[in-house]
Amino acid sequence: MRRVTIHDVAGKAGVSAAAVSHAFNDPERLRATTVERILVAARDLGYAPNPHARALHSRRVGVLGVLFPQPIATVFANPFFASFLAGIGTVTDEQGIGLLTVTPLRGSLEHAIASAPVDGFVIIGLDERHGEVAPLRKRGVPFVIVDGDAQTASSVNVDDESGAYAAADLLLERGHRDVLVLTFETPQEHLDNPRYGVGGRRLRGYRRAFADRSLRLRSERLIPTPVTLHGGDEAFSAAWEGGTRPTAVLAVSDIIAMGALRAARRLGVRVPEDLEVIGFDDIPLAAASQPPLSTVHQPIPEKGRVAIRLLIRELDEGGPRERIVLPTDLVLRESTKGGSESGSKRSLTRAAENLAAS
Amino acid sequence: MRRVTIHDVAGKAGVSAAAVSHAFNDPERLRATTVERILVAARDLGYAPNPHARALHSRRVGVLGVLFPQPIATVFANPFFASFLAGIGTVTDEQGIGLLTVTPLRGSLEHAIASAPVDGFVIIGLDERHGEVAPLRKRGVPFVIVDGDAQTASSVNVDDESGAYAAADLLLERGHRDVLVLTFETPQEHLDNPRYGVGGRRLRGYRRAFADRSLRLRSERLIPTPVTLHGGDEAFSAAWEGGTRPTAVLAVSDIIAMGALRAARRLGVRVPEDLEVIGFDDIPLAAASQPPLSTVHQPIPEKGRVAIRLLIRELDEGGPRERIVLPTDLVLRESTKGGSESGSKRSLTRAAENLAAS
DNA sequence: AACCTTTCATGAAAGGTTTCAGGCGCGAGT
């Protein structure tokens, strides 16, 4: 069964193929009656312009890719990414752009990137000098890096270090001296190098808060934890059963924190009376947890919106590279004592403001 | 800046364009040394085959679309869809297939469908005879319908009615006579017609349980509710403040049920002592809510997996149409009295089993 | 009636790849 092409429509309407193309793309150039005739023929035949042929010619498909270094199932299981994608989606929907989630195919990110029919990428959690990203530059495919460092591309980050500092500082200020820190399961060298992603920057913030009071964050209090409810639960209960009796928990991610909350409840540890807990991210669920989670807020959907706008701008006008850092903000709820005052909202930079405006 | 093409590589490697093509697609046909030479040239130039040109010729892009009738932000905010997409993703990742989420662009689903560069669609929550879906058939684009009726395409559904029946039956069996039913905000005619989607079928199950005990589900106990935490919260508190004092709640969705749970806690209504609550879907969060939510389990990721496998099979072999119905299962947790026994797992049909097998 | 402008429509080329049907050179079979 051959697919119906522009020529079939042309034949049926008694015009040339070019005329059919015009009827769809620039109807002004044709007489109204002709356009009508063509459109009717097209509908009868069930014709729709072939997106590939169109893309081949115009060098645009109208689809942007969001690149994740982990399997797609992991991505969708993570509320952080859901929120991020939702932010991106608000922009693409209204601009008439499609969204392709690009994840390693059969384990190969390289293959996934090469075969993705997109006009550009938003890359999250992967550094520009990562082996799979570099070829994009060479091929002239534009991209924007989120939560990572970039020299030759625009990037969108969040002030992880300040946020982490604020969280740790609050706990230390309140006199906590035995703080359990639940970190990402990232290789040590990445955690130590702030250029390598969020994990390192957040940890650095915690450490600086300790250092500023001449304290030290002892490495046996640092527990690498899978970013799942179960991971956080497990990590906290294991520590507890190992005899550790922390009076506070700092988690680099809300999911992990919520897992710890669950474990604490099960173990009969009262939050916040016996244990204060602060997460990171402020995912939508954080406010709905039991008890509502104090956390470092970052504007997740904005991050997505800013990134995709930057990408679209680069695509449309070849706009200048920008390096944007969005503010973080300590939000106190009920997993810390003294209820729900919130940190001060710092103002966005001018550039970020324009891009964040809906 | 011209993009590097197959001809550039051919020139550099001193072979024809066809040879380059073979080097990538069917290396066996070329001498090993030639392949090597071509690949080196390609890497030096930063060449990657243009996906559009390739798709134009082969009539395959290696991307499948998942079609949602609502804005993308809504989709990603909904844990049900996240879980569904995760299920689909496990299959596409391992098969090397890309995933495009297709949602109305600038409000036009028709435009979104027409311009999506995909080989086929999984369509969720939209009926086959919907105006936007019909043209696909004509254009020969294969699709599979999920949570909807289909005559000319394969479909994957869940036994909504039995699940709903089981939930309502349990509550009535326990003597509840004042049950609040939180439904979707679907037009009445859709709710009444079981062919029109899940809402209608679930409601029908509830109703049948009432009818079987010669009771009637009074329409003022039926409250249309937005599918959000807030929606469920609002709906329950509004009813309570209006003087209604139900002893049980049936919600057509877990999110709604969890909203009701939250409202109940705020109003000082004890669950399950004063109020028993049963949701629908069994999203991952349901087990983690406070208290853990009793609900009608449906195999969400399996639904995605089965649907996408059906689609892939149709694409590859033009396999036969199938109409699959997966089982639902009442799962009792702590939002109902008497703890956590669970209903019997009914077995899948043979066809569904093959497709669900990971 | 000749000429000029507009308006509407077309043919052909371009965009980058894959595939089909050979071509080339050479040794083996007849």
Next chain:
DNA sequence: ACTCGCGCCTGAAACCTTTCATGAAAGGTT
């Protein structure tokens, strides 16, 4: 001596659309 088959590679066509330059017809002016 001729053909065939083999291994390796290539030219050209096909995939479907858009756009550029151009042509034809229609309508108006002198």
